[in-house]
Amino acid sequence: MLRFLTAIIFSISFTSSVLAAPAKYKTNAPPSADLHYSIHAVQKGIAIKGNGLVQWRNTKGSYLATAEIRAMLLGKILEEKSEGKFDAYGLAPLSFSEKRMRKSPVTVTFNRDVKRIQFSATDQPQPINGGEQDRHSITWQLASVARGMSAKFKSGSQWTFLVAGRKDVQAWTFKVAQQEKTKTPMGEINTMRIVRLAQDPKDQKIEIWLAPSLGWYPVKMRIAESDGDYVEQTLESITKK
Numbered sequence: 001m002l003r004f005l006t007a008i009i010f011s012i013s014f015t016s017s018v019l020a021a022p023a024k025y026k027t028n029a030p031p032s033a034d035l036h037y038s039i040h041a042v043q044k045g046i047a048i049k050g051n052g053l054v055q056w057r058n059t060k061g062s063y064l065a066t067a068e069i070r071a072m073l074l075g076k077i078l079e080e081k082s083e084g085k086f087d088a089y090g091l092a093p094l095s096f097s098e099k100r101m102r103k104s105p106v107t108v109t110f111n112r113d114v115k116r117i118q119f120s121a122t123d124q125p126q127p128i129n130g131g132e133q134d135r136h137s138i139t140w141q142l143a144s145v146a147r148g149m150s151a152k153f154k155s156g157s158q159w160t161f162l163v164a165g166r167k168d169v170q171a172w173t174f175k176v177a178q179q180e181k182t183k184t185p186m187g188e189i190n191t192m193r194i195v196r197l198a199q200d201p202k203d204q205k206i207e208i209w210l211a212p213s214l215g216w217y218p219v220k221m222r223i224a225e226s227d228g229d230y231v232e233q234t235l236e237s238i239t240k241k
Helices: 002-016 137-148
Strands: 033-043 046-059 062-071 075-087 090-100 106-111 116-119 122-127 132-134 158-164 169-184 187-196 205-211 217-224 230-240
Touching: 033 062, 033 217, 062 137, 075 137, 090 132, 090 137, 106 132, 132 137, 137 158, 137 205, 137 217, 169 205, 169 217, 169 230, 187 217
Parallel strands: 132 158
Antiparallel strands: 033 046, 033 230, 046 062, 062 075, 075 090, 090 106, 106 116, 116 122, 158 169, 169 187, 187 205, 205 217, 217 230
16 A cells, blocks of 8 residues: 555656646757867856866767866866757757766766656656756757757747756746857857846856857857856867867
8 A cells, every 4th residue: 555655646746747848949950069168257256267178979860068167276167968869859868967066976867768857866757748958958959949940049039948957857948139249269259149037036047159150159158156156158269070
């Protein structure tokens, strides 16, 4: 009887968290490239400078995306990895891992055979309903949508995705704000600034600047926390692979 009740409770908690699948946007993933960034950040009130390397690989129906940020005197402060394949929604992650300085690593596994997402930070799985991204793949999904639907990817348009975080899946909506000239070590680049429309003041504020003239690669990214901490990275160079 106890097992039966436990199964019922688990089933209710699992199905109650189901989110509607987002629209299927036309996508065109960028070609493989290495992107080098300069880093400016504030962490616990301390200003930090450093460099970052993002490696994006798009080969034979699968992808691999990694990011590594290093700060002067501190060494590696962030490492992320997302890998998977492509499906009707665009990027279809199979696994995501993140390691932040002084924090335990986090992994998210997308078990697509049984349509379930497992989180290392909790024993409560989430269902795969279609189109789910992780916190690293979402940048490349946005770039893929921008490349596939450039005529509609314009100021004022909004795009919603399901994004798996450390413990759950949430619907994230991004708004294309406006065209801007972004200063970089490569010179001024025309970009489209995209912002996450956060539902809660405690949510991360995410801004991404994509460059149409550079194949919609991310030229600048800024992630700010509600406590004032932020990480901002600006493109220094691109090497296509």
